[in-house]
Amino acid sequence: MAALGLRYNLVKGPAGERAKKRLIEAGLELFGRYSFDGVSTRVLADRADVNLAAIQYYFGSKEGLYQAVASHIVKKVKRWLRPALSEVERKLEEDSLTGEQCFSLLCNLLDRLTTKLLGSPDSKKWVAMVVREQIEPTDAFEILYEGLMKPIDLCLFRLVGGILGLGPQDQETKLRAYAIKGQLIIFHVSRAELKRSLNWQAYRSEELKAIRSIILDHVRAILRMPSIERGHDTIG
Amino acid sequence: MAALGLRYNLVKGPAGERAKKRLIEAGLELFGRYSFDGVSTRVLADRADVNLAAIQYYFGSKEGLYQAVASHIVKKVKRWLRPALSEVERKLEEDSLTGEQCFSLLCNLLDRLTTKLLGSPDSKKWVAMVVREQIEPTDAFEILYEGLMKPIDLCLFRLVGGILGLGPQDQETKLRAYAIKGQLIIFHVSRAELKRSLNWQAYRSEELKAIRSIILDHVRAILRMPSIERGHDTIG
DNA sequence: GTCTATAGTCGGATAGAC
DNA sequence: GTCTATCCGACTATAGAC
Numbered sequence: 001m002a003a004l005g006l007r008y009n010l011v012k013g014p015a016g017e018r019a020k021k022r023l024i025e026a027g028l029e030l031f032g033r034y035s036f037d038g039v040s041t042r043v044l045a046d047r048a049d050v051n052l053a054a055i056q057y058y059f060g061s062k063e064g065l066y067q068a069v070a071s072h073i074v075k076k077v078k079r080w081l082r083p084a085l086s087e088v089e090r091k092l093e094e095d096s097l098t099g100e101q102c103f104s105l106l107c108n109l110l111d112r113l114t115t116k117l118l119g120s121p122d123s124k125k126w127v128a129m130v131v132r133e134q135i136e137p138t139d140a141f142e143i144l145y146e147g148l149m150k151p152i153d154l155c156l157f158r159l160v161g162g163i164l165g166l167g168p169q170d171q172e173t174k175l176r177a178y179a180i181k182g183q184l185i186i187f188h189v190s191r192a193e194l195k196r197s198l199n200w201q202a203y204r205s206e207e208l209k210a211i212r213s214i215i216l217d218h219v220r221a222i223l224r225m226p227s228i229e230r231g232h233d234t235i236g
Numbered sequence: 237m238a239a240l241g242l243r244y245n246l247v248k249g250p251a252g253e254r255a256k257k258r259l260i261e262a263g264l265e266l267f268g269r270y271s272f273d274g275v276s277t278r279v280l281a282d283r284a285d286v287n288l289a290a291i292q293y294y295f296g297s298k299e300g301l302y303q304a305v306a307s308h309i310v311k312k313v314k315r316w317l318r319p320a321l322s323e324v325e326r327k328l329e330e331d332s333l334t335g336e337q338c339f340s341l342l343c344n345l346l347d348r349l350t351t352k353l354l355g356s357p358d359s360k361k362w363v364a365m366v367v368r369e370q371i372e373p374t375d376a377f378e379i380l381y382e383g384l385m386k387p388i389d390l391c392l393f394r395l396v397g398g399i400l401g402l403g404p405q406d407q408e409t410k411l412r413a414y415a416i417k418g419q420l421i422i423f424h425v426s427r428a429e430l431k432r433s434l435n436w437q438a439y440r441s442e443e444l445k446a447i448r449s450i451i452l453d454h455v456r457a458i459l460r461m462p463s464i465e466r467g468h469d470t471i472g
Numbered sequence: 473g474t475c476t477a478t479a480g481t482c483g484g485a486t487a488g489a490c
Numbered sequence: 491g492t493c494t495a496t497c498c499g500a501c502t503a504t505a506g507a508c
Contacts, residue, residue: 016491033372037273041484051493056485128371134428135364136269141428149429174434175450182422183415189425190414192370192377193385198410214411221457252473277502287475292503 020058020068022048027069032128036066036138063139070133070140073126074147084112085155092158102162103225107216109155110184114212117188118203127188156181163223176222183215256294256304258284263305268364272302272374299375306369306376309362310383320348321391328394338398339461343452345391346420350448353424354439363424392417399459416455423447 026048030039041062045052059065088105091097097105117123130148133141157168160177167173187194187203194200200207220226262284266275277298281288295301324341327333333341353359366384369377393404396413403409423430423439430436436443455461 019492035271035273035368037271038372040482042482052484053486053493054491057491062484131367131371131425132271134425135367137428145429145432153429153433171434171446172450174430175446176454178422178426178430179419179450179454181426182418182420184418185422185425186414186418189367189370189421190417192373193381193389194410194414196381197389198407210407210411214408214415218412218415218454218458221460222454224457255474276500278500288502289475289504290473293473298502 016058019048019050019054022050023055023058023065024069024072027065028072028125028129031066031069032125032132035132036062066138067140067143069129070143071147073129074143076122077126077148078151080116081112081152084109085151088155088159092162097162099163099165099225102159103220103223106156106159106163106219109159110180110215110219111212113152114184114187114215115208117184118211119205119208123188124191131189153177160223163225180219180222183218187211252294255284255286255290258286259291259294259301260305260308263301264308264361264365267302267305268361268368271368272298302374303376303379305365306379307383309365310379312358313362313384314387316352317348317388320345321387324391324395328398333398335399335401336461338395339456339459342392342395342399342455342459345395346416346451346455347448349388350420350423350451351444353420354447355441355444359424360427367425389413396459399461412458416458419451419454 023044026044030044030047041055042052044062044065045055048054055062055065059068088109091101091105117127129140130144133144153174154168156177157173160180161168161170161173164170164173164176191203195202203211259280262280266280266283269275277291278288280298280301281291284290291298291301295304324345327337327341353363365376366380369380390404392413393409396416397404397406397409400406400409400412427439431438439447
């Protein structure tokens with residue numbers, strides 16, 4: 001993907017804003033599901049209910065639209081994630097927290113991530129795009145990594161490190177944090193497989209509760225935090 | 237470049253098998269990385285060093301080749317996974333195993349999976365295809381699910397259930413087993429991110445050892461098995 | 473069985489009317 | 491800014507020579 005550019009930043013009238021917005025929404029919907037090559041400009045324009053030429057006009061090219069979608073994802077996800085991340089960062093800088101305090105913050109963050117990642121219908125669209133970019137990164141990977149994954153990772157590393165009594169850049173800290181993240185991601189990525197296996201129709205609040213409860217229990221065990229009684233209350 | 241007809245007999249029978257084999261290899265390589273739509277028949281034929289028309293001749297269509305690649309994956313993965321799975325199934329049917337025995341079998345299986353999934357260069361190709369099929373399933377999903385994921389899942393469920401004292405179809409069993417699987421998968425899927433974060437060049441034996449050790453430690457903690465000795469290397 | 477040539481379609485991108 | 495008409499290259503698939 002060649003670096004084409006910032007032409008979509010050109011100032012256009014208010015009507016143009018609508019077209020841009022709708023194209024980005026269509027891209028978010030379709031690129032994630034069908035991949036960049038799997039969706040044509042005609043289908044994009046059709047879904048966005050704008051003219052075919054609008055893609056070139058506003059984003060320079062199909063690739064420009066794709067990257068604009070990536071930027072949109074970052075902006076959108078940050079909107080609901082920033083409060084949680086800022087809170088953690090603020091507390092981390094106030095004073096050195098105890099392991100228990102870090103753990104409590106971690107649980108809170110994971111809870112929020114789980115709910116959004118699995119519960120929100122939007123998440124399906126953009127996580128798919130992130131996963132595709134992980135398989136075969138394009139220019140959009142940089143946008144997604146710097147704006148989205150890196151901040152989350154950093155926060156997780158500091159909390160997990162705080163619990164383990166290790167630095168946030170310590171290899172063990174990072175590996176354990178990734179493993180924890182994996183337990184969350186799997187329920188998104190293997191959604192089709194899991195629903196089939198468990199005869200679930202969708203992730204509703206019942207199912208989300210069961211998943212959250214399992215994840216928290218595991219995280220507690222992994223980080224050797226004093227465990228509450230093993231939950232059989234997870235059966236929803 | 238056309239093959240010079242030095243030995244007319246060589247051009248006939250076995251040559252077809254060679255073309256099929258090479259096309260499947262090319263498909264395995266390219267479909268996983270670039271998606272179905274991301275790779276053209278021309279590129280496939282070129283990479284396979286066969287004629288363009290060979291795809292239609294041997295597989296009916298590009299889609300036929302894609303499904304043949306899926307079947308190939310199942311066959312190939314089963315070849316190295318079957319021994320491990322059969323062994324577990326045999327032992328499970330012999331007599332009711334203790335939790336410790338189940339745990340030992342589980343560690344062994346996870347170890348084998350980790351090594352192959354993260355260490356083998358081939359795995360990168362086919363896991364990518366499986367992940368893409370999870371995002372947006374096509375007809376190939378059925379092939380991959382029935383032949384590959386289901387057998388692995390079943391085995392995991394029985395072992396995890398055996399350790400927890402629950403049935404293999406119990407919801408808690410399945411959720412915990414999935415969470416465990418997630419810890420493994422994440423190191424494959426987020427490979428790019430992780431390498432960047434840890435300054436790793438690749439997954440070499442050093443790095444694999446670190447990952448394996450973390451995963452086993454976590455599984456032990458999750459399933460409340462006594463951590464007698466760190467490392468308990470089952471297989472290299 | 474293998475390969476070339478090509479048919480028929482669809483892709484991204486553009487020119488120019490309004 | 492918006493939209494229609496269109497260019498042209500790339501795509502899958504096929505027909506038929508060898």
